[in-house]
Amino acid sequence: MIPVVLSGGSGTRLWPVSRQHMPKQFCNIFGKALQTLTLERCQKMGSAPWIVTSQTLKTLTELNLRQNNMNDVQVVYEPFGKNTAPAIAVLCQVLLAQGKGDEIAGVFPSDHLITQESNFLKVVKFASEVAANNRVVTLGIKPSYPETGYGYIQTQPQGFRKQDSWEAFPVIKFHEKPNQEKAEGFIAQGNFSWNAGIFVFKVSHMVGLFKKHQPEMWGLVSTLKKDLSNLEEIYAKVQNISIDYAIMEKLGGDELACIPAEFGWSDVGSWDAVASLEKGEKAIEVQASGNFVFGNKEKNYSVIGLNDVIVVDTADALMLVKKGMSQDVRHVVEALNKEKSPLTKDHIFEHRPWGYFEILKDTENFKSKVIRVHPHAQISYQSHAQREEHWTITKGSGEVVLNDEIIPVKAGTHIHIPLGAKHRIRNNTDQPLEFVEVQLGTYFGEDDIVRYQDDYQRK
Structure with missing residues (x-):
């Protein structure tokens, strides 16, 4: 399987913790980033994994792969997000062009947690065997309570193939997130599973489904x-639509199967989900x-006279929410977006292709940062129109290029960068090389940069 x-x-x-430029799959919530855990599972499926992601997440993606020595992972960078259907279509076309049309592919979200890996890999293997007969297979999650935050997959009562404790069932219908009454009804009927967004299929068969149900997109x-050089041109024209709407909801029970599993x-x-885990x-x-x-972990926390409260503390934001109400975090994000606050987009730290920086102080008079440059890396050759800079090397050694003059630097060296x-x-x-x-x-905005040379082709 691919x-x-x-x-x-x-x-x-x-x-x-999770923000627009640091989405949850890159956040270290469970000891490792969720995307790292996902890729580690995928590496046990027989073929090197692929990633389909946005160009805006390129730096985080490459850093994640480099830190975990995942050199065999191949990545397709979308110029901008257009939902899951175009992403899967593009991946199918890439695999088709490589002569892999007869292979089985499995599509997995990057930001889900799976704690029973052995069971998961066995179910995926069973799904790939079912998919080999030109069926699309989705993995359903056996519901443990009437959740209103998930979509549901309704299956026929009788399955058509068994293996171990799992059984594949023809799919009757996909259901949107229900209200409480509907969710309770789904649980009572028994033939409903949560939709986990996991699909397994033969590449050439999925191509045929795109040709039939999404001819314009295909x-x-x-x-x-x-070389993907015209991908941006294609994405400018392609429809923004999920794979559920584009393909899955158009398939009959003889074309689409679900394997409910735990x-x-x-x-x-x-x-609330994090607190339960x-x-x-x-x-x-x-x-x-x-x-x-x-x-x-190095900070002391004390709670007095409060019960069942979730406290989330970062360097620039503190949130308290009553357990059971954390879905309402979106209202906080909406309010901050209305204020055009940077808190929904960025942390005080930022990863760059060459390294990392963290803002120490940001005032009207000055801004200070600690900056780390990776071994054998360099920032762009640049200038600023509205600020001068003072660099004090605190760790490591290297060299500064200042108006074409090369200046060796080491811990303790001070360099003044005049305006312009x-x-x-x-x-x-x-x-590593670090400096303050x-x-x-x-003006201290990140956009006050004119680049003359850049290893990463940034403008």
């Missing part, structure tokens, strides 16, 4: 060049109980 990981998301449901995607699945869709930070509770804290001067710093060693930057001027 495992395909779809990596997108707006980063809102687990705010303030007409565009089929013109994709091998493998410790969670879509980690809220802080994690212990959280240690907190001193005084006349308090049932509280969950997610924050800084061309400059870059280069780490030409095998160890202090900006002085009239």
Whole structure:
């Protein structure tokens, strides 16, 4: 099987940890990033995994792969998100062009948690065997309670193929997220599963389904060049639609199967879900109980007179929410977006292709950062129109290029970057290079940059 990981998301449901430029699949919530855990599972399926993700997540994706030595993973970068149907169509076209039309592919979300990996891999193997007979197979989650936050898959009562404790059933219908009464009815009937967004299919068969049910989309995607150079042109024209709407809901029971299963699945869709899976930070509770804290392991937390509260603490935001109400985090995000607050998009830290920076202080008079440059990496050769900079090297060594002059630097070196001067710093060693930057001027935005040379082709 060829495992395909779809990596997108707006980063809102687990705010303030997850944000637009740091969506939850890259957040270290369970010891490792969810995308790392997903790729580790996928690496056990026989073929090297693929990722389909947005160009805006390229830096985080490549950093995640590099940190985990996942050099065999191949990535397709979408110019912008257009939902899951175009993503799967493009992946099918790429595999078709590589002569892999007869292979089985499995599509998996990047941001779900699975705690029973052995069961999961066995179910996926069974699904691939069913899919080999030109059926699309979806994995359903056996519901344990009437959840209103998930879509449901309704299957026929009688299955058509069994293996071990699992059985494949023809699908009758996909149902949108129900209200409480409907959800209770689904559970009572018994032949309903939660929709986990996991699909398994033969590549050539899925291509045929796109040709039949989405001819306009496939007409565009089929013109994709091998080097993907016209992908942006295609995406500008292709419809924004999910694979459920585009294909799955149009298939009959003889074309689409569901395997209801249990493998410790969670879509980690809220802080309530996280609190049910994690212990959280240690907190001193005084006349308090049932509280969950997610924050800084080196920080002391105390809760007095409060019960069943979720506390989420980051460097620039603190959120308290009553357990059972964390779905309403979206209203906080909506309010911040109306204020055009950067808190929904960025943390005080940011990963770049060459390294990392963290904002220490941001005032009207100055802005300071700590900056790390990876071994054998360099920032772009650039200048600023509205600020000068002072760099003090705190760790490692390298060289600064200042108006074409090369200046060796090491811990303790101070460099002054005058207003408008061309400059870059280069780490030409095998160890990280760190320095503190202090900006002085009239504007400290990240967009006050003119780039003359850049290893990463940024504008």
